[in-house]
Amino acid sequence: MLNDTEGGEVNRADCTLVIPAYNEERRIRSLFKDISGFAGDLVFVCDGTDATPAVIGAFAADHPLLRIRCLTFPARLGKGGGVVAGMKAATTPFVGYMDADGSTSLSEMERLFDRLATADGAIGSRWVPGSVLTVRQGFRRRAESRLFNLLVRLLFGLDYRDTQCGAKAFRKEAVDAVLSSTRSTGFEFDVELLWRLAQSGYRVEEVPITWENRDESKVMASDAKEMLRGMLRLRFG
Numbered sequence: 728m729l730n731d732t733e734g735g736e737v738n739r740a741d742c743t744l745v746i747p748a749y750n751e752e753r754r755i756r757s758l759f760k761d762i763s764g765f766a767g768d769l770v771f772v773c774d775g776t777d778a779t780p781a782v783i784g785a786f787a788a789d790h791p792l793l794r795i796r797c798l799t800f801p802a803r804l805g806k807g808g809g810v811v812a813g814m815k816a817a818t819t820p821f822v823g824y825m826d827a828d829g830s831t832s833l834s835e836m837e838r839l840f841d842r843l844a845t846a847d848g849a850i851g852s853r854w855v856p857g858s859v860l861t862v863r864q865g866f867r868r869r870a871e872s873r874l875f876n877l878l879v880r881l882l883f884g885l886d887y888r889d890t891q892c893g894a895k896a897f898r899k900e901a902v903d904a905v906l907s908s909t910r911s912t913g914f915e916f917d918v919e920l921l922w923r924l925a926q927s928g929y930r931v932e933e934v935p936i937t938w939e940n941r942d943e944s945k946v947m948a949s950d951a952k953e954m955l956r957g958m959l960r961l962r963f964g
């Protein structure tokens with residue numbers, strides 16, 4: 728399954744970075760300076776109602792050498808649905824995704840891509856030794872995250888500390904092998920993807936990451952409930 732790349736570094740031109748962006752016109756500019764040096768493909772997935780596609784269009788016009796695509800959809804796909812649309816559109820051997828709000832830097836994503844020289848997947852983690860949270864998360868959010876990952880371990884047998892970190896990278900062939908059977912479109916998609924990859928024998932490493940916590944979040948209480956329901960359906964449905 729593994730086909731090691733020499734030197735422990737993957738060619739950036741072989742990487743696609745998917746950025747799901749739902750109504751991100753205010754936050755997405757914070758990302759532009761950082762990603763303007765990326766030599767791979769950038770695929771934005773916009774399914775909101777605001778001017779995010781126009782903001783990305785202006786950025787692309789200012790940077791004609793960047794390989795940018797902006798996919799637009801008339802109705803909300805969900806975080807997972809957006810990531811799936813972007814990953815399906817990727818044509819490179821490696822594909823990753825990160826949030827649109829700049830909580831992960833490009834250099835962190837590139838570290839994940841480089842792990843694909845020897846692994847099938849690499850997921851950023853805020854809860855393993857070596858990770859750095861530039862803004863400490865509140866007690867409640869940390870407790871919720873720990874509880875959530877305990878539940879994931881009990882339900883799916885996945886031994887990760889942080890399935891929900893927004894920074895992940897995979898070999899495209901691994902993703903392609905399981906995407907046709909994934910059903911989740913919401914924030915629970917990450918768990919399903921990791922579960923299906925594990926079931927198919929792919930090796931995904933959890934890697935410490937530097938994470939800049941943002942105050943704003945599109946995850947509502949109703950999303951959290953739907954995420955739990957979705958996970959139970961997945962496991963027992």
Ligand SMILES: Nc1nc2c(ncn2[C@@H]2O[C@H](COP(=O)(O)OP(=O)(O)O[C@H]3O[C@H](CO)[C@@H](O)[C@H](O)[C@@H]3O)[C@@H](O)[C@H]2O)c(=O)[nH]1
Nearest residue numbers: 747748749772805806809826827891892893914944945946
């Ligand atoms: N295309 C698309 N993107 C979406 C949608 N919903 C959310 N997103 C995108 O998903 C990313 C994360 O959403 P945030 O609103 O920034 O949520 P967060 O709470 O900061 O996210 C954290 O928790 C999530 C849930 O566990 C994680 O999925 C996320 O990666 C991060 O760790 C952002 O880029 C946001 O635009 C959607 O329906 N469609």
